[in-house]
Amino acid sequence: MSKHELVVLGQDDLSAACCPEPVVVPLGDDQAAELAKIFKALGDPVRLRLLSMIATGAGGEVCVCDLTPAFDLSQPTISHHLKLLRLAGLIDCERRGTWVYYWVLPAVLERLSTFLTAAQKVEAAG
Numbered sequence: 001m002s003k004h005e006l007v008v009l010g011q012d013d014l015s016a017a018c019c020p021e022p023v024v025v026p027l028g029d030d031q032a033a034e035l036a037k038i039f040k041a042l043g044d045p046v047r048l049r050l051l052s053m054i055a056t057g058a059g060g061e062v063c064v065c066d067l068t069p070a071f072d073l074s075q076p077t078i079s080h081h082l083k084l085l086r087l088a089g090l091i092d093c094e095r096r097g098t099w100v101y102y103w104v105l106p107a108v109l110e111r112l113s114t115f116l117t118a119a120q121k122v123e124a125a126g
Contacts, residue, residue: 027115035115038108041088046071047081054091054102061103 027035042048053070054062068078082102085091090109093102 038088038090038112041084041090047085050081051085051090055104061101064100064102
């Protein structure tokens with residue numbers, strides 16, 4: 001390019017050169033509060049293990065009778081952790097006779113996955 005040639009950048013070119021457009025929209029207050037509740041429930045190692053056991057259960061569900069022996073905790077403590085996972089919207093359950101069966105709610109896991117994937121894209125773009 002000679003001294004007399006000028007390169008004129010359009011508005012789109014300037015914004016692309018300066019700051020890339022955000023990949024996702026930042027969380028609003030309500031969304032952040034909802035996700036914080038879910039992440040708080042997952043912040044305990046026992047609850048994280050319980051969720052993992054339920055998510056990998058044969059047939060997509062697990063009886064509480066199969067969960068309790070895996071921990072060195074009392075049955076009421078396991079029930080408390082399961083209740084917190086249920087209140088966070090991560091799992092659901094159904095009583096069948098004397099046993100309760102638990103399963104993961106895929107929509108919530110998909111939401112967490114989408115959030116974490118979007119956060120990773122923003123980090124990679126930055």
